[in-house]
């Protein structure tokens with residue numbers, strides 16, 4: 705394959721053989737820049753706090769005896785939820801900004817080449833590898849095609865739903881006319897009534913929870929069985945190849 709066709713395939717599928725070859729001789733390729741890595745781990749932390757506190761908002765702990773003002777447990781749970789919600793929402797905005805400012809791997813999360821045949825072929829290959837039906841996966845400098853699909857359609861779109869429904873509910877607490885109500889209040893009539901917003905927000909937690917379980921499993925499995933570094937790449941930014 706010549707350099708031009710391999711570069712266009714790289715754009716279409718994330719498979720970049722020439723960079724892989726280059727990576728082999730220089731041992732590593734710089735893939736994830738510092739803002740992407742920082743966002744990844746901060747976002748992961750915020751989501752863990754959001755899921756635990758969100759679950760406790762939906763299924764509160766049994767009542768505690770005594771004056772409410774002397775313990776304030778539900779208040780602390782909601783405070784932790786809202787504080788990490790700001791980290792999550794501002795982080796997501798920053799990550800979208802970095803898709804424009806960063807290198808081309810920073811755009812992979814948002815640009816899935818769904819109209820390219822080669823992309824779907826690579827995705828099928830990766831799916832067969834995950835299902836133990838293929839003996840060997842391909843090598844990818846950025847995200848693999850299946851990861852790209854799941855990260856955009858399952859993680860990113862659900863994250864947007866969580867921000868819009870979350871701030872719509874938050875606007876109810878801040879009262880009519882507040883900034884959150886003016887920016888996100890329209891979500892409530894769009895979904896029906898406030899309970900519907902709670903239900904969608906609640907279901908979104910389980911979608912994100914399933915994503916995290918599958919994502920961490922895939923990251924650990926690829927790190928052990930795949931042909932390139934995975935978890936250390938999200939720490940150092942560098943991809944190294946095993947063969």
Ligand code: HEM
Nearest residue numbers: 754755758759761762789866867870871873874902906909
């Ligand atoms: C991954 C992100 C998030 C997860 C997993 C999550 C999870 C949850 C869950 C499960 C509930 C309980 C819903 C119910 O059963 O009624 C909840 C409530 C709520 N969440 Fe989130 N949430 C997230 C993001 C956000 C964001 C970005 C905001 C924006 C401020 C937000 C604001 C709220 C509010 C205001 C409530 C209602 C609190 C109450 O009724 O006391 N959430 N969240």
Ligand code: HEM
Nearest residue numbers: 740748751752813846847848855859916920923934935938
């Ligand atoms: C709440 C938890 C987590 C969420 C929501 C999450 C989400 C994501 C997202 C959206 C990306 C794409 C990054 C980008 O292109 O900007 C990503 C990449 C990645 N995540 Fe996570 N992550 C979580 C936890 C973890 C954990 C615990 C690990 C380690 C075991 C991990 C390992 C990775 C790796 C290695 C990549 C890069 C994969 C590749 O090189 O193709 N993540 N994650």
